[in-house]
Amino acid sequence: MLRIPVTPFEGWELPPEPGELRLIPIGGLGEFGMNALVVHFGEELWLVDCGQLFPSEDQPGIDRIVPDFAYLEVFREQVRGVLLTHGHEDHIGALPHFLRQWDVPVYGSRFTMGLLEGKLREDKLWKGSRMHVVADFQRKELGPGFAAEWIPVTHSIPDACSIALHTPVGTVIHTGDFKLDPTPVDGRLTGLARLAALGEAGVRVLLSDSTNILAPGPTPSEAACVDGLSDAFDLTKGTLFVATFSSNIHRIQTLVDMAYAKGRQVVLLGRSLERNVTLARELGVFKLPDDILLKPADSSQYKPKELLVLCTGSQGEEQSGLARVLKGEVKGLKMKPGDRLLLSSRAIPGNEVSISRILDAAARLGAETTLEGIRTVHVTGHAHREDLATMMKTVKPAHMVPVHGTYRNLREHGKLAGTLGWPSERISLLDGGQCLRVFRDGRVALAGAVPVGKCYVDEGVEHMVDARIIQDRLILQEDGVIFATVLVDPETLDLSGEPSILSRGFVMLSDDEAYGELLRGVARQTWQEAPFAIRKDRDAMRELLRQALRRIIRKTTQTRPLVVPVILDAAGDASGDMPGS
Numbered sequence: 034m035l036r037i038p039v040t041p042f043e044g045w046e047l048p049p050e051p052g053e054l055r056l057i058p059i060g061g062l063g064e065f066g067m068n069a070l071v072v073h074f075g076e077e078l079w080l081v082d083c084g085q086l087f088p089s090e091d092q093p094g095i096d097r098i099v100p101d102f103a104y105l106e107v108f109r110e111q112v113r114g115v116l117l118t119h120g121h122e123d124h125i126g127a128l129p130h131f132l133r134q135w136d137v138p139v140y141g142s143r144f145t146m147g148l149l150e151g152k153l154r155e156d157k158l159w160k161g162s163r164m165h166v167v168a169d170f171q172r173k174e175l176g177p178g179f180a181a182e183w184i185p186v187t188h189s190i191p192d193a194c195s196i197a198l199h200t201p202v203g204t205v206i207h208t209g210d211f212k213l214d215p216t217p218v219d220g221r222l223t224g225l226a227r228l229a230a231l232g233e234a235g236v237r238v239l240l241s242d243s244t245n246i247l248a249p250g251p252t253p254s255e256a257a258c259v260d261g262l263s264d265a266f267d268l269t270k271g272t273l274f275v276a277t278f279s280s281n282i283h284r285i286q287t288l289v290d291m292a293y294a295k296g297r298q299v300v301l302l303g304r305s306l307e308r309n310v311t312l313a314r315e316l317g318v319f320k321l322p323d324d325i326l327l328k329p330a331d332s333s334q335y336k337p338k339e340l341l342v343l344c345t346g347s348q349g350e351e352q353s354g355l356a357r358v359l360k361g362e363v364k365g366l367k368m369k370p371g372d373r374l375l376l377s378s379r380a381i382p383g384n385e386v387s388i389s390r391i392l393d394a395a396a397r398l399g400a401e402t403t404l405e406g407i408r409t410v411h412v413t414g415h416a417h418r419e420d421l422a423t424m425m426k427t428v429k430p431a432h433m434v435p436v437h438g439t440y441r442n443l444r445e446h447g448k449l450a451g452t453l454g455w456p457s458e459r460i461s462l463l464d465g466g467q468c469l470r471v472f473r474d475g476r477v478a479l480a481g482a483v484p485v486g487k488c489y490v491d492e493g494v495e496h497m498v499d500a501r502i503i504q505d506r507l508i509l510q511e512d513g514v515i516f517a518t519v520l521v522d523p524e525t526l527d528l529s530g531e532p533s534i535l536s537r538g539f540v541m542l543s544d545d546e547a548y549g550e551l552l553r554g555v556a557r558q559t560w561q562e563a564p565f566a567i568r569k570d571r572d573a574m575r576e577l578l579r580q581a582l583r584r585i586i587r588k589t590t591q592t593r594p595l596v597v598p599v600i601l602d603a604a605g606d607a608s609g610d611m612p613g614s
């Protein structure tokens with residue numbers, strides 16, 4: 034893991050000065066995911082979003098990564114609540130973890146809070162009285178001299194918002210994830226007029242989405258994929274399977290409307306898809322003719338060309354609706370020659386291999402998987418360069434802070450601000466944990482970083498998983514493990530038998546027996562040569578044994594398995610305890 038040292042913010046544990054507002058991204062900068070922004074002034078500490086990061090393949094067994102709340106722990110009593118921009122996992126996914134520690138109110142739009150409710154109910158953390166649904170353009174007074182206002186924006190999920198924070202040092206606008214779609218599926222437009230009015234009145238800081246800064250021109254409208262999806266319907270003789278993100282209700286609406294118009298019944302496959310569609314229907318953000326939905330088992334009563342199957346699994350997930358069809362696990366529904374599998378989504382970086390595997394599996398069943406003759410079937414939910422410029426020119430902030438993206442994205446976004454006339458001292462490129470101090474007298478200062486980091490969640494394990502454990506899992510996966518057990522007389526501290534060597538996942542040299550003897554010999558010799566004082570210290574002895582065994586293994590096999598020395602008392606009492614690795 035490449036780590037660039039950051040300058041610490043000396044004195045970060047002291048509360049903000051009078052007339053100071055601190056903005057600290059504790060996640061989401063220099064990476065995609067785990068978005069969370071600390072807003073701290075007086076004795077008030079608020080979070081804007083509280084997202085998770087999905088683990089990558091080099092984090093085996095980890096289900097979720099959440100921000101380290103070290104900064105909040107110091108100001109524990111001042112944590113007042115969470116303000117949400119929208120319901121994507123990278124913005125709400127860490128809330129169950131957060132709310133276990135801070136039982137504070139959460140504010141967000143209808144669909145956002147609906148998604149959150151499902152999530153919290155699952156974790157038995159739902160508490161209706163703490164959850165507040167806000168309407169578009171609503172302003173909430175939240176504390177002394179502090180209010181928040183939710184301004185609608187277009188994005189790839191219903192009810193996404195920018196948040197204007199009216200603070201004692203002035204107005205701060207966080208765009209959330211957005212694009213400027215002039216023709217959104219639900220007709221809910223970005224509140225540009227309100228943003229412009231705020232800009233006229235004066236905005237101190239704009240924090241703006243940088244995801245698509247590298248994409249030129251204006252962002253295509255969601256309507257731009259209608260033709261491509263229509264092509265897919267028309268070119269498919271059998272059943273059309275479409276996998277898409279389950280929270281992209283507008284895409285799902287377009288597909289269902291098209292199915293209706295083209296005479297296909299709709300099957301929904303995948304838990305999150307069913308749940309989100311039900312929620313969106315209840316909230317009135319999704320319209321569905323009653324007779325169009327089919328249970329998978331009833332689909333056999335229709336001809337293949339009379340079916341559209343919407344499913345989860347566009348990223349190649351193993352537990353998705355799509356994966357279950359491919360494995361033949363869905364009763365009454367099979368993928369066959371003449372059918373088509375269409376992924377109406379983008380590949381999240383890192384998922385390319387699993388996606389390719391899924392497409393291959395569909396091809397094996399005879400389904401069409403190419404995009405020949407089909408126009409665009411996916412458009413992004415994040416603003417391209419031109420929309421980002423429009424946002425800056427509309428809000429006209431005194432200070433510009435790019436957020437939501439890799440460091441390169443943030444830098445490009447900063448450059449764009451430069452070309453639009455913002456001098457460099459009015460643009461701040463923050464990295465994770467870096468604190469922007471905004472003062473009432475007009476000053477803005479970039480302090481160093483407060484402690485931040487990642488916490489690894491392995492579902493089913495009560496506490497957080499330490500980064501060292503992930504390191505161990507990687508070693509196990511690569512080179513296996515070797516247990517070296519020595520039996521010791523507790524009085525004399527001499528060996529009271531032959532050391533034993535046990536391995537799993539480790540490839541011994543051609544002659545197992547001889548290699549085992551070599552390792553036993555090294556363990557024996559290491560013990561015997563250690564001074565009595567060291568032998569008394571079990572931790573020191575284990576370290577000595579580990580190093581000696583590692584050295585010989587590396588020399589003879591060029592591998593680095595996990596080496597676990599175990600020291601047992603010959604009396605039979607295993608005071609040798611299981612060591613850490």
Ligand SMILES: [Zn+2]
Pocket residue numbers: 068121123124210437
């Ligand atoms: Zn996001």
Ligand SMILES: [Zn+2]
Pocket residue numbers: 119121188210
């Ligand atoms: Zn989003």
